[in-house]
Amino acid sequence: MSSVLRGRSDVSGEGAASMPLSHGPEWEFELIERYHDAIAEVAAEFGLDTYPNQIEVISSEQMLDAYASSGLPLGYPHWSYGKSFIRNEQAYRKGYQGLAYEIVINSNPCIAYLMEENTMVMQALVVAHACYGHNSFFKGNYLFRQFTQADAILDYLVFARRYVMECEERYGMAQVEEIIDSCHALMDYGVDRYRRPQPISSREREARRSERAEHERRLFNDLWRTTIPQKEAERVVDDGRAFPVEPEENVLYFVEKHSPTLAPWQRELVRIVRKLSQYFYPQIQTKVMNEGWATFWHYTLINRLYDKRRIDDAFMFEFLHHHTNVVTQRGFDEPGYHGINPYALGFAMMQDIRRMCEAPSAEDREWFPDIAGGDWVRQLDFAMRNFKDESFIAQYLSPKLIRDLHLFVIADHEGEAELLVDSIHDEQGYRRVRRMLAELYRRENRLPDIQVVRYYRESDRSLVLRNHIYRGRPLEDRQAEEVLRHLGRLWGFTVRLESVDNEGGVQSMREWRT
Amino acid sequence: MHLIDRRLNGRNKSAVNRERFIRRYKDHIRRAVKGMVADRSIKDMIQGGEVKVPAKDISEPGFSYGQGGDWESVHPGNREFVRGDRIQRPSGGGGGSGGQEPGSGESTDDFVFSLSRDEFLNIFFEDLELPNLMRTTLAEAQHKKLVRAGYVKDGAPNNLSVPRTMKTALARRIALGGPLREELDALQEMLARLLQEAAPAGRIQDMEAQILELKGRIARLPFLDDVDLRYRHRVAQPAPVARAVMFCLMDVSASMDERKKDLAKRFFTLLYLFLTRKYEHVELVFIRHTDEAEEVDEDTFFYDQRSGGTVVLSALELMKTVVAARFPVSEWNIYAAQASDGDAFGADAGKSARFLREQLLPLARYFAYIETPEEEYSRKSPLWAEYEELQGEEKNFAMKRVSRAQDIYPVFRDLFSKEHAG
Numbered sequence: 001m002s003s004v005l006r007g008r009s010d011v012s013g014e015g016a017a018s019m020p021l022s023h024g025p026e027w028e029f030e031l032i033e034r035y036h037d038a039i040a041e042v043a044a045e046f047g048l049d050t051y052p053n054q055i056e057v058i059s060s061e062q063m064l065d066a067y068a069s070s071g072l073p074l075g076y077p078h079w080s081y082g083k084s085f086i087r088n089e090q091a092y093r094k095g096y097q098g099l100a101y102e103i104v105i106n107s108n109p110c111i112a113y114l115m116e117e118n119t120m121v122m123q124a125l126v127v128a129h130a131c132y133g134h135n136s137f138f139k140g141n142y143l144f145r146q147f148t149q150a151d152a153i154l155d156y157l158v159f160a161r162r163y164v165m166e167c168e169e170r171y172g173m174a175q176v177e178e179i180i181d182s183c184h185a186l187m188d189y190g191v192d193r194y195r196r197p198q199p200i201s202s203r204e205r206e207a208r209r210s211e212r213a214e215h216e217r218r219l220f221n222d223l224w225r226t227t228i229p230q231k232e233a234e235r236v237v238d239d240g241r242a243f244p245v246e247p248e249e250n251v252l253y254f255v256e257k258h259s260p261t262l263a264p265w266q267r268e269l270v271r272i273v274r275k276l277s278q279y280f281y282p283q284i285q286t287k288v289m290n291e292g293w294a295t296f297w298h299y300t301l302i303n304r305l306y307d308k309r310r311i312d313d314a315f316m317f318e319f320l321h322h323h324t325n326v327v328t329q330r331g332f333d334e335p336g337y338h339g340i341n342p343y344a345l346g347f348a349m350m351q352d353i354r355r356m357c358e359a360p361s362a363e364d365r366e367w368f369p370d371i372a373g374g375d376w377v378r379q380l381d382f383a384m385r386n387f388k389d390e391s392f393i394a395q396y397l398s399p400k401l402i403r404d405l406h407l408f409v410i411a412d413h414e415g416e417a418e419l420l421v422d423s424i425h426d427e428q429g430y431r432r433v434r435r436m437l438a439e440l441y442r443r444e445n446r447l448p449d450i451q452v453v454r455y456y457r458e459s460d461r462s463l464v465l466r467n468h469i470y471r472g473r474p475l476e477d478r479q480a481e482e483v484l485r486h487l488g489r490l491w492g493f494t495v496r497l498e499s500v501d502n503e504g505g506v507q508s509m510r511e512w513r514t
Numbered sequence: 515m516h517l518i519d520r521r522l523n524g525r526n527k528s529a530v531n532r533e534r535f536i537r538r539y540k541d542h543i544r545r546a547v548k549g550m551v552a553d554r555s556i557k558d559m560i561q562g563g564e565v566k567v568p569a570k571d572i573s574e575p576g577f578s579y580g581q582g583g584d585w586e587s588v589h590p591g592n593r594e595f596v597r598g599d600r601i602q603r604p605s606g607g608g609g610g611s612g613g614q615e616p617g618s619g620e621s622t623d624d625f626v627f628s629l630s631r632d633e634f635l636n637i638f639f640e641d642l643e644l645p646n647l648m649r650t651t652l653a654e655a656q657h658k659k660l661v662r663a664g665y666v667k668d669g670a671p672n673n674l675s676v677p678r679t680m681k682t683a684l685a686r687r688i689a690l691g692g693p694l695r696e697e698l699d700a701l702q703e704m705l706a707r708l709l710q711e712a713a714p715a716g717r718i719q720d721m722e723a724q725i726l727e728l729k730g731r732i733a734r735l736p737f738l739d740d741v742d743l744r745y746r747h748r749v750a751q752p753a754p755v756a757r758a759v760m761f762c763l764m765d766v767s768a769s770m771d772e773r774k775k776d777l778a779k780r781f782f783t784l785l786y787l788f789l790t791r792k793y794e795h796v797e798l799v800f801i802r803h804t805d806e807a808e809e810v811d812e813d814t815f816f817y818d819q820r821s822g823g824t825v826v827l828s829a830l831e832l833m834k835t836v837v838a839a840r841f842p843v844s845e846w847n848i849y850a851a852q853a854s855d856g857d858a859f860g861a862d863a864g865k866s867a868r869f870l871r872e873q874l875l876p877l878a879r880y881f882a883y884i885e886t887p888e889e890e891y892s893r894k895s896p897l898w899a900e901y902e903e904l905q906g907e908e909k910n911f912a913m914k915r916v917s918r919a920q921d922i923y924p925v926f927r928d929l930f931s932k933e934h935a936g
């Protein structure tokens with residue numbers, strides 16, 4: 001709240017002509033439009049670059065519907081969506097869980113849902129949060145730019161839904177459900193983390209090959225071959241039969257392209273699930289940043305409106321009440337603690353970057369010489385565009401914030417009888433706390449590393465997956481068996497999963513046979 | 515910016531997904547419904563209910579880390595820890611799962627959800643193998659009839675009443691055209707006079723222009739206008755209110771075990787459902803008998819075990835007494851359903867059949883008897899042998915041997931078809 005009062009004192013006469021936009025909690029369509037225009041105006045002052053906005057007002061039941069399909073406006077029918085719908089509905093009806101105030105879809109135009117039950121303040125907050133915060137993030141962040149096509153997603157969803165339903169009609173609901181179940185089990189492994197290189201044409205390949213041969217011919221010196229003894233092992237003969245040449249971490253992609261048994265329509269279903277998974281990948285990787293960015297901007301934009309006297313004190317108090325709820329971070333020993341709140345962490349980090357630009361301390365100058373004293377709008381913009389959670393935290397978490405949040409690292413090692421306090425917010429601890437927090441948002445920390453390493457297409461057509469054991473963490477056994485069964489269903493032949501330690505020794509082996 | 519009001523769009527987008535879910539977990543749900551049928555009273559039968567599905571059956575698998583290995587986690591709110599402190603593992607934590615976020619692990623709670631009334635009935639009927647049409651008629655909450663109720667100004671195009679619309683249009687044209695026509699008549703009269711008097715050409719032309727304009731105005735009156743449209747109006751009226759009483763008679767001697775009672779209960783429930791659809795108000799009377807009959811409440815009826823012999827007649831006599839005392843035939847529609855395993859000794863069976871034919875059937879609109887034999891192909895019981903003679907003669911009597919739930923419905927088939935025809 002102190003920041004608001006400060007904000008008010010440095011108004012100094014600007015916007016004296018403006019009138020408050022509204023009084024009271026009721027909203028109307030016209031009012032939403034007025035607020036939107038006012039927010040758009042201040043957003044332009046900060047140079048937020050967004051897709052055009054489409055705001056849709058929905059009822060709470062429709063919000064529950066939207067929940068079930070992960071916020072997508074339309075999904076293909078599947079029982080698991082029914083399950084999550086029932087779960088959410090029940091939690092909502094019994095009052096265990098409130099509904100999200102908004103859902104925003106990464107599309108062009110950017111669609112944001114407002115719930116009709118919200119007050120005017122809430123609607124304005126959501127407009128600022130979703131239509132300017134999230135929207136600009138979707139448009140600017142490199143992961144979204146690389147992996148999602150905002151223009152095409154809605155059309156693709158329509159296509160996917162229709163395709164799935166046509167398949168159900170033609171091949172039967174049970175058949176389709178089986179395939180989709182199996183794909184869902186592997187959904188986390190249906191993601192490209194790097195862009196796939198464009199396939200090269202055979203002519204180009206031939207050109208490269210001859211170029212290489214020419215290069216070798218020119219540099220040929222028989223001395224190399226005759227004088228230096230070669231070890232036997234190094235002369236690995238590539239008989240051209242080991243396939244794939246490189247391990248493939250996108251398991252669904254490999255299944256889609258190479259499964260020996262899938263019919264074309266089944267491949268298309270695999271592809272649909274894979275595409276959806278890919279669409280959600282950037283959101284998972286940027287949870288802290290995305291929410292932090294949106295929260296930062298609703299806070300900044302609404303404060304700016306307040307500075308310009310476009311909103312009154314009552315509005316501001318209600319706004320701060322909601323805002324505080326969103327960014328609450330409970331301590332580890334307080335009731336209701338559910339780990340680190342991404343809204344709180346993200347918001348605090350964004351605010352911190354602004355602080356370092358506007359009022360840098362000696363410590364900031366030492367830790368962040370490039371940022372301290374800079375232009376905060378440009379610095380934040382740069383951060384938003386070029387990072388994901390892991391790198392963002394590794395780059396920007398400041399000692400001050402570590403102190404403010406009293407962060408500490410607990411090490412839980414298998415060989416030890418007790419937990420160890422690894423680092424705390426002190427001089428020796430800052431870097432390690434920062435690294436460990438960044439690690440938490442690494443994909444490997446959540447998902448075991450599993451890749452396709454071998455497809456015996458010349459013999460029994462079996463498929464081998466390899467799990468690199470990460471820091472001694474074993475796979476959850478029952479789940480692994482289940483997923484393997486699903487993969488086997490898609491593959492149609494024997495599927496093996498070997499767990500390999502750092503030295504390359506196979507620690508354990510799971511197998512599913514037809 | 516586009517602002518769109520979607521609140522009027524479909525709300526039940528997830529209905530299809532919910533239905534898929536229910537289809538997938540039908541076995542669990544059917545088991546739950548079975549439990550509900552056993553636990554509930556007949557009057558409460560037509561409600562939704564809660565279904566539990568074990569968490570392990572419903573989980574969606576995915577690769578994840580198990581317990582063990584090295585983990586680090588970061589938490590906020592440190593107060594007293596310094597580097598190097600050692601802390602006891604939380605009990606039950608085992609080897610290294612500290613890094614997992616709460617909630618990300620498999621929850622062991624059962625997945626509980628409530629079945630709506632319709633979904634419940636659907637599954638209930640499915641066991642009984644009711645024909646689909648019957649399901650819809652039974653599941654319908656209240657019987658309503660559409661009745662003509664005059665005409666209204668708006669409605670669906672298919673309800674447009676052409677004669678009434680034309681009538682209104684004609685009336686409107688007359689009403690609006692009347693004054694104009696009077697004026698026209700006056701002008702024409704005047705023109706005729708002017709022509710006779712050989713008035714100046716200017717005045718005549720003036721007059722003719724006025725007449726022309728007036729004719730134009732009359733011609734411009736629309737033949738049919740939006741305000742003329744009339745639609746037939748229908749209102750829903752509840753079906754006539756009537757009262758019925760349903761007698762449930764059951765043999766509760768030791769040979770009637772849980773399975774037989776469950777069948778009987780489904781049988782009674784189905785009749786009850788049928789009656790509630792047809793009658794506004796349905797009373798239930800439970801009469802149980804061993805060697806003597808007594809009127810009891812529903813709980814006692816289904817769950818209280820009695821020992822003793824079997825005298826069927828006693829129950830029939832008690833029913834007659836109750837009818838005479840509380841349910842005069844002139845005011846009540848009397849239905850009765852009797853369930854028994856068919857045991858009857860000595861002359862009891864013959865006497866019962868006679869009593870039924872002479873005393874009860876004349877009073878009752880319908881009397882259904884189901885027998886729940888030990889095995890499907892066991893020999894006919896004494897009671898069955900006696901009742902069988904009634905079957906052909908008496909129109910309002912039906913009987914059936916039932917050893918599985920799906921055998922129950924045929925007992926009612928006649929009843930339903932007859933009542934529908936009537």
